[in-house]
Amino acid sequence: MTPSALIGTRLRERRLAAGIRQADLAAGAAISPSYLNLIEHNRRNVTPEVLERLAAALGLSAKEFGDSEPAALVADLRAAAATLPEAGAEAERAEDLAGRFPGWARLIAQLQTNNAVLRQAVAALNDRLGHDPHLSSALHELLSALSAVRATAEILVETEDLTPDWQRRFHLNLHHDSARLVQGAETLISWLDHSEVETETVAAAPQDEFETWAAARGWSAEPGGDDAPWPASPAARDLARAWLDQAGRDRAAMPPGAFEAALDESGPDPALLAARFGSDVLAAMRRIAFLPDSAAGLVLCDASGTLLFRKPADGFSLPRFGAACPLWPLFAALARPGQPVRALVATPAPGARRFICLGFCETRQPYGFDGPELRTAAMLILPADPRDAGAAIALGPTCRICPRAPCPARREPSILGTAAV
Incomplete structure (x- = not known):
């Protein structure tokens, strides 16, 4: 059954959903009830003029009953059925589904597309975890530093007659190896949170x-x-x-x-x-x-603080996962609509950089005076001029991977550990 053969079925479903009797709809479209009955059972073709009158009587557009679903939608439904044959989906009835329930058909096709993208993402990430030399090097350095720390700690605990000089040496070793451990963890987390990947494989x-x-x-x-x-x-x-x-x-x-x-x-x-x-x-x-070639970064968020758009600036990390740093001027602007916010900020070491962040928030009233206010805030991130002197606000990308301590805005401990700033 093709979608064009389902015009009558669609008409009947819309009529029943609206609670209109067949005789009343026929009278509204100036046709006989018997003719409408034949149309609704797909036993009589309907002219464009009659379809227009029937749609108008239902308060709908005639486009909702025509051949609006492309062949690509039917092909997508059949592809979805083929990916999981054990489910027993009737692929031969894909045209019927697309014609009678186009909304559900589009949903299934979209879910199939999303599933394919996620499968590619998982496969690509699995491949990188197994073969990426940068990850392998970071893990090797991390395990090496852990082994060194444990060996040194065992010596200090189990050897009771160490001289003060040897104790000092082992303490120095612990200090250096713990620094290696933190650096290795930073490298690993940086790879996991900010690694550049190709769109078609792991987005x-x-x-x-x-x-x-x-x-x-x-x-x-x-x-x-x-x-x-x-x-x-x-x-x-x-x-x-x-x-x-x-x-x-x-x-x-x-x-x-x-x-x-x-x-x-x-x-x-x-x-x-x-x-x-x-x-x-x-x-x-x-x-x-x-x-x-603009060097400026840009971040947009809504009233919930959710990041809607992220264009990074070189040296200013933007989180891919989780909430952003609450010290960003973006959120100060969000709380003060219509008032410009300007701040000199500094990112964490190593590789600390200074930036000028300009924040601004606009409001909309799409539901009128009696409805909720919608806010959109933006933060423009500009490299600081060397002449921009003064104290900078110390901030990071997100609490989970920010090493700054102490920080009154911290929501959760950093998995990198913390260091004095």
């Missing part, structure tokens, strides 16, 4: 896949990159299109050439740039971050 979520794709473009949202391969999953492609569409609107509000000239004149101040072009501050932040 475990649409946001990760989209961000890997955007990074491959150099985070440039300028026209001309349309020939690059799109993300594999439909959800990641939707994120990519939304990103490019938003960038196009931002370019229309702040045209190329004029925006770069204003940026050279006033510097990367989103508030000044927004005022100059009559736009909003978040749009100016996006324009700064997505210019070709």
Whole structure:
């Protein structure tokens, strides 16, 4: 049975769901009840004009009853059935399912796509865990330092007549080996949390896949990159299109050439740039971050603090998993809508860097005055100028892998241990 042969079935299901009698629907569409009965049992073809009248009588669009499901959906359903043959799915009735229940059919197809992406991710990660030389070296260094610490500790515990000089030597060995242990743990956690991976193999979520794709473009949202391969999953492609569409609107509000000239004149101040072009501050932040070869990073979050978008700046780590550092100026801006936040920050050692973080929060009232307020906050991350003097806020990526201590904002102990800053 093809989807086009199911128009009558769909009509009957919509009519019953709406609680309308067959005679009443026929009267509303100006046809006889017997003709409608034949249509609903797929024994009589329906003309486009009659279908329009029937749909209007149901308060629906005629498109909901037509051949709206592409052959690709049926192919996806059959592929899903083939991946788990023991489930006994009737692959030969895929067209029937797509025609009668298109929403469920799309859900099954999407779940099948997501499952395939996750399977690829697990396989690729398993391969890297078994063959990645960097991981092997990090694990070897970690185990070597652990063995050295244990051997030294056993000597100190079991040898009662050690001279003070030898005790000092063993204590020094413990100090050096424990430092190796912390460094090895940092290297391992850095690999696990921030390793660069290819989109088509290990992107475990649409946001990760989209961000890997955007990074491959150099985070440039300028026209001309349309020939690059799109993300594999439909959800990641939707994120990519939304990103490019938003960038196009931002370019229309702040045209190329004029925006770069204003940026050279006033510097990367989103508030000044927004005022100059009559736009909003978040749009100016996006324009700064997505210019070709821009060194600026950008982070967006909603009122829950969930990171919606992450473009990293060199030297400023952004967490892939878990909550971000609560000391980020992003969250200070989230609590003060419409008020600019500027902060000089410093990342943890080793490789400590200083940055200027500019935060701003915008609000929307999509449900009117009586509805909830929606907030979107952004943080623009700019490399600090050497002339930016003063005390910097010490922050990290996320508590789980931040070695700073003490920290009044810490939520959980760091698995790297802590060190005085």
